[in-house]
Structure formats: C-alpha cells, structure tokens
C-alpha cells in the first residue's frame with residue numbers, strides 16, 4: 001500500500017459527496033469535465049516520489065500527514081471585522097473575498113464599471129453561459145497533464161470569472177483574497193478562476209492567500225488566463241499563509257500576438273507551497289515576464305515550477321526569481337524554457353538567485369532549456385550564496401548594528417523584485433509584508 | 443585621544459602589523475605614508491574593527507576605552523570613522539535610507555533623540571554643499587555605479603554627516619581629479635575642530651599641501667620606521683622610499 005492511498009481515497013469519497021450535493025446540476029458539459037478529471041485522478045493519484053516534476057515536493061505525503069482521517073469542513077465564522085485586516089484598503093480596487101473556497105459577496109466590494117470588466121462567481125457565469133465557460137475550462141487546462149489540475153477540475157464549481165472586453169482598460173485592480181480558516185476544523189478548497197482578457201485590453205489582478213486557525217488547511221487553486229492580441233496583464237500572487245497551510249497553485253496562461261503578461265509571485269508564508277506557472281506563447285511579438293520572491297523560515301518548503309513555451313518567432317521571456325532561505329527551510333526552483341523549431345529570434349532570459357542564511361536551509365535549483373530553433377538568444381543562471389560580509393562591515397563601520405545591517409541587505413536583495421511593481425499602494429503593501437517578515441526573522 | 447601600543451595583527455596566520463606605536467591627540471593631523479603593502483590599510487581596518495584581522499598583541503585605546511574590545515558599529519558610534527580606500531557598492535540600499543539609519547543609530551547610542559525627516563534633510567543639504575556632492579548621487583543605491591572619484595567624495599560626505607572625532611582617511615586622494623582633490627581637502631579642513639583628529643593615509647605630498655599634517659609617519663613592513671613633521675613628506679616626495687627601507691632593514695639586520 002502506498003503512503004498516499006488513504007488520502008487519495010478520502011478525496012475520492014469527498015468527490016462522491018460533492019457529486020451528490022450537486023443534485024440536478026450534475027448534468028451538462030461542466031459535469032462531464034468533472035467526471036473525466038476524477039477518472040484521471042482515480043487512475044493516477046498524487047504524484048509519486050519518483051515523478052520528476054515533483055521530485056523535491058512530495059505533496060501527497062504531506063497531505064496524508066496533515067489531512068488523513070480528519071473531518072473536512074468549509075465552515076467559518078469569519079465576519080467583516082475578521083476579514084478586515086486582510087483587505088488592501090489603501091488600494092482603490094475591487095476586492096473579492098473567498099473563505100474556504102466559498103465566495104462571500106457580503107464581504108466583497110466591486111467598484112469597476114461593468115463595461116470595463118465583467119466579474120462573476122464562476123458558477124453564476126456557468127449558469128449564464130454554460131458552453132463558453134465549459135469550453136474555456138477544458139481548453140485552457142488539460143487534467144491529464146497534472147494530478148492537481150485533475151483534482152481541481154473534478155471539484156470545479158467556485159472561483160472567479162473575469163472577462164475584460166476588447167480595448168477595455170480596467171482602471172482599478174482586481175484583488176482576490178483567498179482566506180483559509182481552519183478554526184472550526186481542517187479545511188480544503190479548490191477554487192478555479194477563469195480570466196478572459198480581450199484584445200488590446202489592460203488589467204491588473206492580485207491573488208492574495210491568507211490563513212487563520214489552528215488546524216491544517218489545503219488549497220488547490222487553478223487560474224487560467226487567456227491573453228488576447230495586444231492585451232497587457234499584470235498578475236500578482238501574494239502568499240502569506242500560516243505554517244499549517246498547504247497550497248498547490250497552478251496558473252495556465254495562453255498569450256496571443258503582441259501581448260504582454262507579467263507574473264509576480266511573492267511567497268512569504270505557508271508550510272508547503274507548490275506554484276506551477278505555465279505560459280504558452282501562441283503567436284509572435286509576445287512578451288512574458290516571470291518574477292518571483294520566496295523568503296522562508298522554519299521548516300517551510302516552497303517549490304516554484306515555471307514553464308514558458310516559445311512556439312512562434314520574435315517573442316521574448318524574462319524570468320527572475322530570488323529566494324532567501326533561513327532555518328531548516330527548503331526552496332525549489334525549476335524553470336523550463338522551450339523554444340520550438342518555429343520560434344526563431346526568440347529572446348529568453350532566466351535567472352534564479354538565492355541566499356542561504358543557515359546551514360540547514362536548502363535550495364534545489366534547476367534551469368531546463370530545450371531549444372529546437374537555431375537563431376535564438378537564451379541565457380540562464382543560478383546563484384546561491386550568503387550575505388556579503390564586506391557589505392555588512394561597511395554598514396557597521398558607519399554605526400549600523402549588525403542586525404540592522406543584515407536586515408538592510410536582505411531587504412535590498414528581496415525588494416528588487418517588489419520594486420518593479422508600478423501600482424504604488426500595492427508595492428507599499430508588499431514591501432510592508434517583507435519588512436514585517438524581516439523583523440520577525442532577524 | 444587615540445593611543446596605539448605595540449599593536450600586532452595578522453591575517454590567515456600571516457603577521458602584517460608587527461608592533462605599531464602611535465599617539466594621536468585632539469586637534470592633530472597625522473599623515474601615514476609608506477610603500478605598497480606595508481600595512482597602512484591593515485592598520486586602518488584593525489582600528490575600524492574588520493573581523494578578518496586577528497589582533498595578536500598590543501593595545502589601542504580610544505578616549506580611554508579599549509577600542510579593540512568594541513564591535514565595529516560601537517567604534518563608529520564612539521566617533522571613529524574610516525574612509526575606505528576601496529568603498530564597496532551596495533546595490534538596493536538607498537543612500538538616503540542608509541545615512542538616516544546610521545545617524546539615528548549613532549544618536550541613539552549617544553542618548554540623543556532621532557532626527558526627524560525635516561532636520562535630517564536640512565543637514566544633508568548643508569553637508570552636500572560642503573563636499574559639493576550632487577543630489578543625483580544620493581538618489582541612487584549606495585555607491586552603485588559611482589565612479590572612483592564619486593565614491594571617495596561620498597566617503598567624505600558620510601564623514602561630514604557623522605561628525606566623527608577620529609577620522610581615518612585611507613588614500614582618499616587616489617582617484618580624485620585635481621578639482622575634486624581640492625574640494626575634498628577643503629571639506630576635511632572645514633570639519634576640523636580642536637576636539638577631533640585626523641589620520642590621513644596617502645602616497646602623495648599633494649594632498650598634504652591642502653591638509654597640512656602635524657606629524658608624518660612612514661610605515662614599512664608592519665612597523666612605523668620613521669616619524670617627523672611635514673618636511674618628511676617633502677623629503678619622501680623627492681627621494682622615494684629606498685633610503686628609508688635601507689635604514690630600516692639595516693637596523694633590523
């Protein structure tokens with residue numbers, strides 16, 4: 001018996017319950033998707049320890065340890081006051097709150113005009129346009145490619161459907177707050193977001209992950225983003241969950257000609273976090289940017305897997321991930337760059353820089369370039385080091401304490417990723433999270 | 443103010459300073475000269491508290507305190523300032539934030555209230571004028587991409603901001619153009635007070651035309667082998683170091 005059999009069967013029985021609860025709505029194209037996905041999951045289960053993609057992150061095992069035998073609940077008594085500290089009030093933005101995977105309209109505020117952006121709960125969007133939603137869900141993410149994608153698809157029901165019409169410029173960012181509240185018991189949630197960004201449209205979206213409560217929580221979220229011709233999308237992920245939280249966070253991006261997509265993934269919290277960022281460039285003159293920052297303590301384990309698939313000529317991708325690992329934490333970075341034979345004149349740049357603050361901290365970093373075209377510019381590099389002691393001395397020689405000197409240098413290293421955010425209040429909020437983490441760290 | 447007695451230090455087990463004796467009183471300017479590799483920067487580093495150097499013997503007392511016992515930041519807070527021969531670049535740390543943190547931590551150590559933003563900026567403006575440093579440099583990360591001369595000028599600017607009682611300038615003149623040399627030297631002179639002192643490490647008489655030393659010392663193979671007044675520097679300029687090396691090597695032999 002493999003170690004993850006129990007947890008697998010508990011998700012299978014969760015699925016049966018879920019299916020029952022759907023009653024009459026267990027028909028139609030969406031449920032067809034669910035059933036297929038569950039079939040795949042039942043067959044493959046969680047990734048095996050030998051699975052190359054999950055070599056350093058045995059999530060099935062972690063789930064087994066934290067969730068097996070636990071009664072799962074979606075219940076939460078969080079009210080407006082309880083949610084308040086998580087909201088980005090200084091930002092003029094749409095703020096949508098999910099608690100344990102359930103959308104909570106009474107805690108959310110929508111300020112953007114309907115002509116700029118349509119924001120709907122996924123199930124509502126599905127009721128209105130079943131074919132469109134089901135098609136988009138199946139087209140953007142093939143459950144056969146990944147166990148967590150399959151699992152999420154099997155449970156697909158809630159999430160956010162965003163549609164930005166052609167040429168619309170959404171002036172206020174959309175902030176999605178996903179709060180895991182395990183105060184009333186172990187909780188799991190599997191939100192599914194679907195963003196359709198029209199031609200020449202522009203939007204900024206933030207996904208923020210928070211958690212409260214003493215029990216374990218598991219979030220398995222999938223976001224698919226369709227970026228049409230000439231569109232510009234800034235997409236931020238801020239992960240500040242507690243150490244008793246597990247998360248698998250998958251983002252699938254399809255880009256069309258002349259579009260620009262920038263993802264910034266900042267991970268400061270969470271016991272076990274796995275991020276999958278997959279970008280497909282389907283036409284020419286596309287720009288894809290991937291920035292990441294992870295700052296880990298204790299036994300945190302954070303794994304960032306990124307894929308950019310250069311399929312057409314004259315595109316570029318830029319990737320910079322930075323990590324700081326303290327205590328006995330583990331960072332994993334795997335960056336794949338595919339350059340297909342047709343993708344001549346590709347410019348791909350990748351860099352992963354790490355600072356280890358402790359002898360017990362680990363980083364596993366692996367760039368993976370697979371290039372079939374001959375006229376391309378690709379570069380990649382990974383560094384792992386310590387804080388520069390010469391720099392520490394310089395600062396101390398000016399009267400700055402050793403502690404402050406180290407904090408300043410780490411802040412400088414990390415803030416680099418956040419500094420390029422152009423929405424000032426968002427940048428300030430992220431920098432605040434970073435300096436808070438530094439203060440508790442050092 | 444500073445009293446160094448038979449100070450010995452080594453790095454990686456290799457002895458570099460082999461018994462330094464030096465007495466610096468308030469109001470004085472001391473010049474330290476000597477051939478490359480003789481230990482001038484090592485002496486400066488040991489006084490500032492660089493941890494790679496192991497002090498193997500002797501003492502250094504600063505304003506009655508055992509300097510060698512203090513952490514580098516506490517030496518700075520007590521009033522020791524080292525203008526580095528090779529100031530390093532610190533990308534991502536803003537010059538302004540750095541200065542503010544430094545000044546306020548020094549003030550805290552001395553029991554003074556932190557400077558508010560307005561008074562801080564006022565002092566920055568004032569001191570910028572003193573060393574004629576450009577605002578655009580301060581808007582950048584600390585020393586990042588600064589030219590050699592700009593880095594040196596920034597060192598003296600920091601010195602002006604921190605108002606030390608003992609300044610050690612390690613070859614601050616090298617890399618400065620003729621105008622910058624005059625400006626930096628004038629800055630140092632303007633900061634001179636009866637209750638502070640300066641040690642200038644230099645290879646060239648030219649700097650000493652501006653910053654006139656009370657004493658000149660020659661460091662050779664980890665020892666001060668000759669001391670004199672400003673005339674000694676002129677003589678060195680003319681004759682080089684060979685005669686001093688000979689003298690010193692003969693005495694030892």
Ligand SMILES: Nc1ncnc2c1ncn2[C@@H]1O[C@H](COP(=O)(O)OP(=O)(O)OP(=O)(O)O)[C@@H](O)[C@H]1O
Pocket residue numbers: 453454456458476477478479480481482483484485494527
């Ligand atoms: N980290 C180190 N490891 C080994 N040797 C060192 C180290 N630092 C300095 N030294 C040696 O110590 C000696 C003194 O060096 P120091 O930098 O003090 O000379 P200096 O008098 O300042 O020379 P210069 O005029 O060239 O600046 C030199 O021989 C140098 O090579």
Ligand SMILES: [Mg+2]
Pocket residue numbers: 482483484527612613
């Ligand atoms: Mg030197």
